[in-house]
Amino acid sequence: xxxxxxxxxxxxxxxxxxxxxxxxxxxxxxxxxxxxxxxxxxxxxxxxxxxxxxxxxxxxxxxxxxxxxxxxxxxxxxxxxxxxxxxxxxxxxxxxxxxxxxxxxxxxxxxxxxxxxxxxxxxxxxxxxxxxxxxxxxxxxxxxxxxxxxxxxxxxxxxxxxxxxxxxxxxxxxxxxx
Numbered sequence: 706x707x708x709x710x711x712x713x714x715x716x717x718x719x720x721x722x723x724x725x726x727x728x729x730x731x732x733x734x735x736x737x738x739x740x741x742x743x744x745x746x747x748x749x750x751x752x753x754x755x756x757x758x759x760x761x762x763x764x765x766x767x768x769x770x771x772x773x774x775x776x777x778x779x780x781x782x783x784x785x786x787x788x789x790x791x792x793x794x795x796x797x798x799x800x801x802x803x804x805x806x807x808x809x810x811x812x813x814x815x816x817x818x819x820x821x822x823x824x825x826x827x828x829x830x831x832x833x834x835x836x837x838x839x840x841x842x843x844x845x846x847x848x849x850x851x852x853x854x855x856x857x858x859x860x861x862x863x864x865x866x867x868x869x870x871x872x873x874x875x876x877x878x879x880x881x882x883x
Contacts, residue, residue: 708783712749715779716742743779773864786858787842789850792819798844811837815849
C-alpha cells in the first residue's frame with residue numbers, strides 16, 4: 706500500500722513477503738511483520754517545524770521522539786487510528802445515528818464514492834462535503850472499507866514503553882552474544 710501527499714510518502718508492506726520475493730529466502734522471523742516507511746519531503750520543512758529550528762542537526766533528527774511523533778501523526782492523517790466498518794453495516798449504523806433523511810443522504814455519499822470516486826463527490830458544496838466526511842469518519846465509515854470485516858484502529862504504544870522494551874531486548878541480545 707502506498708499513500709502520499711505534498712509533505713510525505715508512506716509505504717506499508719508485508720516484510721516476510723518482500724524477503725521471500727526479492728531475496729528468495731524463507732526468513733521466518735519476518736513473518737507477520739508489517740513494514741511502514743515514512744519519507745518526508747524536503748520542501749515540506751516538517752523537521753524544521755517539529756524541531757523549531759531552521760537547520761536541524763542529525764543528532765536532533767534522530768531522536769526517538771521525533772520519529773515516533775512523525776509516525777503517529779502520519780497514521781492519524783491516513784485515518785488508520787479509526788475503526789473501519791464494513792460497507793454492508795453502513796446503513797444500520799447510519800439509521801441508528803441519524804434521521805431517515807440524513808442517513809439516506811450519507812449512505813448515498815458512501816455509495817457514490819464506491820462507484821464514482823472522490824472527484825464526483827466534490828460536486829456538493831465544500832462545507833457539506835467536509836461536514837459529511839467528519840460525521841462518517843466519527844462512525845468508522847470514512848474512508849470506506851473494502852473489507853467485509855470490521856477492523857479496529859491502529860494504536861501506537863506509548864513511546865516510553867517502546868524505549869523500555871528496546872532496552873530490555875537489547876540487554877537480552879547483548880547477553881546472548883556474550
